Amino acid sequence: MTKNMSKRLKLIYGSFLGAFVSFLAHNMVFGIVKIEEWFFFGLFFLLMAGFILLLLYSVMEFIIDREPADLWKVGFLGWFGIMGIFPGFTTLFAFFGLFGLFGLKDYF
Numbered sequence: 001m002t003k004n005m006s007k008r009l010k011l012i013y014g015s016f017l018g019a020f021v022s023f024l025a026h027n028m029v030f031g032i033v034k035i036e037e038w039f040f041f042g043l044f045f046l047l048m049a050g051f052i053l054l055l056l057y058s059v060m061e062f063i064i065d066r067e068p069a070d071l072w073k074v075g076f077l078g079w080f081g082i083m084g085i086f087p088g089f090t091t092l093f094a095f096f097g098l099f100g101l102f103g104l105k106d107y108f
Contacts, residue, residue, distance in 0.1 A: 006068040012054050016077065019047035 005013075026040035055074065062071050 004070075005073065006070055008054065008058055008068050009070055009073060012051060012058065012074055015047050015051040015054060019044050019051055022047060 022040045022044040026037065026044060029037050029040060058068060058071055058074075061067055
């Protein structure tokens with residue numbers, strides 16, 4: 001993460017990466033011991049909820065106050081939707097991420 005990113009963008013990236021790592025850890029533990037564990041599974045859902053709430057809050061604040069100005073940098077997350085990592089949210093996530101957020105770059 002570069003130092004010219006806003007603090008909120010760093011939180012968005014951090015919560016998404018934390019959820020992704022927690023998801024991978026959950027699957028690794030389940031694959032090794034074949035018992036459903038609750039810690040990484042619950043942590044994944046908490047971090048993913050935090051990511052979604054932060055992203056929606058940032059978009060709403062951008063609509064109202066034009067802050068954070070570097071919100072377009074989160075647009076690459078739409079690739080995860082195109083790759084099908086989030087089943088059921090694929091189309092929504094892809095269009096929101098790629099076309100919605102990358103479209104903000106030319107807004108300034």
